[in-house]
Amino acid sequence: MSRTTKIPIRLLGIAVLAICTGTLFGQSIPTNPEQPAPVVLDGRTVFYVRATVKSVTPEARAKGIAERIRKLAEDPYFRSESITVSDTDISTDISTGEVIITIIFDADAQAEGRSRQELGTERGQQIKTAIQQYRQDHSTRNIVKASALALFTTLVFLALLVLTQKLYRSSRARLLAWIDKDSGALLKKYEQLHSQQIKAAILSSLKLPRLIAVLLLIYFYVGVVFSFFPGTRDYAGQLLTYVIGPLNVIWQAVKHEIPKLFFILILVILVRYVVKLLRLLFRGVEAGTI
Numbered sequence: 001m002s003r004t005t006k007i008p009i010r011l012l013g014i015a016v017l018a019i020c021t022g023t024l025f026g027q028s029i030p031t032n033p034e035q036p037a038p039v040v041l042d043g044r045t046v047f048y049v050r051a052t053v054k055s056v057t058p059e060a061r062a063k064g065i066a067e068r069i070r071k072l073a074e075d076p077y078f079r080s081e082s083i084t085v086s087d088t089d090i091s092t093d094i095s096t097g098e099v100i101i102t103i104i105f106d107a108d109a110q111a112e113g114r115s116r117q118e119l120g121t122e123r124g125q126q127i128k129t130a131i132q133q134y135r136q137d138h139s140t141r142n143i144v145k146a147s148a149l150a151l152f153t154t155l156v157f158l159a160l161l162v163l164t165q166k167l168y169r170s171s172r173a174r175l176l177a178w179i180d181k182d183s184g185a186l187l188k189k190y191e192q193l194h195s196q197q198i199k200a201a202i203l204s205s206l207k208l209p210r211l212i213a214v215l216l217l218i219y220f221y222v223g224v225v226f227s228f229f230p231g232t233r234d235y236a237g238q239l240l241t242y243v244i245g246p247l248n249v250i251w252q253a254v255k256h257e258i259p260k261l262f263f264i265l266i267l268v269i270l271v272r273y274v275v276k277l278l279r280l281l282f283r284g285v286e287a288g289t290i
Helices: 003-025 058-074 106-112 116-137 140-181 184-188 192-204 207-228 233-287
Strands: 037-041 044-049 084-087 091-096 099-105
Touching: 037 058, 037 116, 044 058, 044 116, 058 099, 058 116, 084 116, 091 116, 099 106, 099 116, 106 116, 140 207, 207 233
Parallel strands: none
Antiparallel strands: 037 044, 084 091, 091 099
């Protein structure tokens, strides 16, 4: 078969593979429905808002509710017992005095699978509990307790750092002894410069585990200390999200593409055999046997 005949056949196979692959990966990933938004106070979830009301998203509603609860909790003259739940024709209002904390609509009740009155009573109690917990967390006694726990955690963290450094030095000394004693004959086979480079590379292999151990210790130390204090408790949860979030995104992307990768693998095999058959066909035509 001539070279000019082989090129179009290869181009045909590449074109088929490219078209199928582009069509496959060009399909859009189905989007998830709107997710419920948590009403968060000091890193603790009070309840979830699930419905969009008058074009206001659950996230925006949750942020507004959380801000109003926080202001009430910070007011030293406010009493949580003054929170009331009242019904109207279209909503159930949770309020205190002239301040409306949140309004529950029929859409909220339907999303929770309960009546407005039941949901309003439950939300009112949840708000009272959240305010009481907020004040307890911000009390002087709790701050002193959190400081003591943070100090103890710091001492444990420093002890673990010292232990990690000792383990590194001990492992390095043993590795040096092994290199000088047991692997000396092996290193002598190489030039002096190469043997020194090999020795340095072997010793450098211990630095990566030490670095990983130190980073993990710092990560857990910061997360634990942040969880002790109400003002930083929310950041403690975010630290875990920063690590787990990207890993989860990568896994979801890989999991979504695995069937497509198998499809491409099968397609490559099929195209390869089709190209071979086309070559045989063109050879037969060229030889005059077909």
